Amino acid sequence: xxxxxxxxxxxxxxxxxxxxxxxxxxxxxxxxxxxxxxxxxxxxxxxxxxxxxxxxxxxxxxxxxxxxxxxxxxxxxxxxxxxxxxxxxxxxxxxxxxxxxxxxxxxxxxxxx
Amino acid sequence: xxxxxxxxxxxxxxxxxxxxxxxxxxxxxxxxxxxxxxxxxxxxxxxxxxxxxxxxxxxxxxxxxxxxxxxxxxxxxxxxxxxxxxxxxxxxxxxxxxxxxxxxxxxxxxxxxxx
Numbered sequence: 001x002x003x004x005x006x007x008x009x010x011x012x013x014x015x016x017x018x019x020x021x022x023x024x025x026x027x028x029x030x031x032x033x034x035x036x037x038x039x040x041x042x043x044x045x046x047x048x049x050x051x052x053x054x055x056x057x058x059x060x061x062x063x064x065x066x067x068x069x070x071x072x073x074x075x076x077x078x079x080x081x082x083x084x085x086x087x088x089x090x091x092x093x094x095x096x097x098x099x100x101x102x103x104x105x106x107x108x109x110x111x112x113x
Numbered sequence: 114x115x116x117x118x119x120x121x122x123x124x125x126x127x128x129x130x131x132x133x134x135x136x137x138x139x140x141x142x143x144x145x146x147x148x149x150x151x152x153x154x155x156x157x158x159x160x161x162x163x164x165x166x167x168x169x170x171x172x173x174x175x176x177x178x179x180x181x182x183x184x185x186x187x188x189x190x191x192x193x194x195x196x197x198x199x200x201x202x203x204x205x206x207x208x209x210x211x212x213x214x215x216x217x218x219x220x221x222x223x224x225x226x227x228x
Contacts, residue, residue, distance in 0.1 A: 041221075042222065046217075049214075
């Protein structure tokens with residue numbers, strides 16, 4: 001069975017600081033992994049996705065994530081936080097054809113000036 | 114521009130009522146999904162459909178029903194059997210559920226409140 005665990009329901013950083021949001025997955029087969037962002041009262045927007053082409057994936061808005069099979073992790077990072085990055089972030093996994101994405105419980109990112 | 118339209122944005126339901134949430138897409142996507150979002154619980158799958166006239170239950174299907182009569186439309190009915198329906202409901206679509214590479218496109222959601 002697939003599952004996703006996001007460590008830390010709330011992360012707070014200062015503007016300009018490194019952003020690190022953690023995601024660990026469980027899958028018996030090579031997974032496809034996704035990060036989505038959600039702003040208040042809106043739907044989810046795709047940030048980036050891992051599909052086995054490269055372990056370091058670059059996404060929109062300066063975010064990137066690294067797939068580490070040995071650690072079963074897919075952590076999301078951004079070198080310098082901006083106020084506009086404040087939102088909720090979801091990690092998701094899919095590895096079985098014909099099934100739906102499994103989402104983590106989300107991490108709320110707060111950015112202070 | 115192609116996308117997914119959910120309506121209404123806000124919906125109020127009285128006790129014992131059935132209500133239907135609309136989801137329409139013009140992306141020519143084969144698969145469509147309904148998720149429920151509650152604070153601190155992430156997104157939980159209610160139903161999904163891979164093709165027209167076919168759908169499968171997700172993890173929390175009790176108290177909900179769906180139909181998929183057209184490729185573009187996947188309405189969700191919240192029945193009176195759903196005892197705690199207050200939540201944010203998200204509809205999504207993907208090119209093919211059998212190819213997880215593509216990920217999903219999401220609508221902007223419907224917030225349902227029981228009054």
